[in-house]
Amino acid sequence: MAEHLIIDRNACAGHGLCYGGAPEILDCDDQGDPVLLVDPIPDDQLDKARLVVSICPERALSLQSR
Ligand code: SF4
Structure with missing residues (x-):
């Protein structure tokens, strides 16, 4: 099993907190x-x-694990 990061495009508002906080991901x-x-x-x-x-x-x- 591997962990996958899932992005809900409908919910995302583009604040940038995620890529600003984890530029390696x-x-x-x-x-x-x-x-x-x-x-x-x-x-x-x-x-x-x-x-x-x-x-x-x-x-x-x-x-999500799969
Ligand atoms: S932190 Fe902002 S840009 Fe990143 S997934 Fe959430 S809403 Fe979208």
């Missing part, structure tokens, strides 16, 4: 929307991924 596109840089999330970045899930004000991020 997320970047942004030209519209300011988050783009995943790693998938699945490496074990040594799981704590950071959990952190960005918790700080997203729109609850647009989640971790």
Whole structure:
């Protein structure tokens, strides 16, 4: 099982807190929307991924095991 960071595009408001807080996991596109840089999330970045899930004000991020 691996952990994947899921972005709910309908919920995302493009604040940038996620890619600003975890630039090793997320970047942004030209519209300011988050783009995943790693998938699945490496074990040594799981704590950071959990952190960005918790700080997203729109609850647009989640971790999924599969
Ligand atoms: S913090 Fe949440 S709402 Fe803001 S850009 Fe990231 S996913 Fe979107």
